[in-house]
Amino acid sequence: MQLILISGLSGSGKSVALRSLEDAGFFCVDNLPATMLSDAMALYRNYGYQQIAISVDTRSHPTLGALPLQMKALREAGIDVRLFFLEAKQPVLVKRFSETRRSHPLAGMGLSLEECIEMEMELLAAIAELGIRMDTSELSANTLKSWVRQLVDSDGNRLTLLFQSFGFKHGVPLDADFIFDVRCLPNPHYIAELRPLTGKDQPIIDYFASEPKVAEMIADIRSLLLKWLPEFKLENRSYLTVAIGCTGGQHRSVFIAETLARAFEHEQVLLRHRQLQRNGCD
Template identity: 55%
Template sequence: MQLVIVTGLSGSGKSIVLKMLEDSGYYCIDNLPATLLPQISEHLSNVQHEQVAISIDTRSASLEALPDNIRQLKSQGMDVQVLFLEANVETLVKRYSETRRRHPLSKDTSTLAESISHERHLLEQLVDLGLRIDTSNLSANTLRNWVKEFVIQKNGELTLLFSSFGFKHGIPLDADYVFDVRCLPNPYYDKELRPFTGQDAVIRDYLEKQENVHRMYEDIQGFVSRWLPCFVQDNRSYLTVAIGCTGGQHRSVYLVERLGAYFRQHQQKVLIRHRELEKS
């Protein structure tokens, strides 16, 4: 049985993910108490559900039991994957204002922002259990596509996730490492190159003529290669490397594509995301 656990902040998109998984054939359970995870997993396995998704968040009791329960299931040979969804405070406040829903931790004595901050604190122990996804700048459709990529990955081997982004749209919350490449020559200032992206040949040709671009690539590639074995030994499932330029259209996209191609050639599992391109 493949088990996907969906957790994270209220308003970050867990319902969208759970509905997408249900439409994809998963047997879904919303708001399961964390202490019941081992029992319900055993029951569903016995009734031959091959794909199961369970949502566990601050509405559930005994969250502190979740990390040990996940480790227990993995030690029994179950394919367990964890999705942690989050978003920045501004985005969550806006979403709650638009839907006019009440935050699950809200009280008469606390503001919405304070309730969000309290929930983030309660979920701190769950952040590193699996893949983090910052949904602040994601459309619902992009989130669905990213989750589809996630669930098809096989368990047991670390996956490298390279993501491009634009600093003017905010730093992604889900990155383990962030590299700033705004110091590199910017094709944006050439009016003929501006409409293209780092996935286009004209941008690749332009950047590959720049010596500092090669130096930056070699430094990032060397850093990730050098420290990757340590993350493997630490039993990490995912390592997210975010590369940012000003708008997230040219330099960061080019470097993410190039790094992804390099590590794929070296038998590494790789996912590639371009936050601003996918958003547009």
């Protein structure tokens, strides 16, 4: 059996993620108390369900403390358990609640929206460390669905090395384990004919191939990851997210993320470009 747990901040896209799994054939349950996970999975097994997706979040926050032990017990029972933790930057969450006019699940405590978000972050801080974190601040619904499906399709018994490019001017991604700043490298943005292109285009690739410092930066990042990746595997990590940032997330970070993904193709690798998907280029 496979169990995908969806958790995270209210307004971060948990419903979108759950619907994408339902479309993929998962039996989905929204807002199940964590204390009921083992009993629910035993029931679903009796009915012959093989792929289950369950949302567990602060709507049942008194039971969240039971989640780590519940996950451990289910894994010991031979179930492939993965947790996806969705989050977004506070201004983005405030904007989403304002646009939808929904109330926050913790609003009944007499707190402002900002205070509700801060409290929810505190309540879920320990849960965030149990799975892969996904920063949805700049993601469209379709992109989030695609990313969730990619993670589900990956082999849960192997560490997934996730390379993602981003632009510092759009903010640092919340879900990164490593962040490498490559803004010190030559920038094709200042060459008129290269400016509209991305790090995936051949003229940009040729431009960076002629810059020794770019190759040196890539070699240093690759060397660090090669040295420490075995240690992360020993910790039974399922995912390791390596973020490469330049100014706009268009040229340098994209090229380097693409190059590193190819360098580690012997591993289980996912590749994402946060700004390219936002601009419709990916």
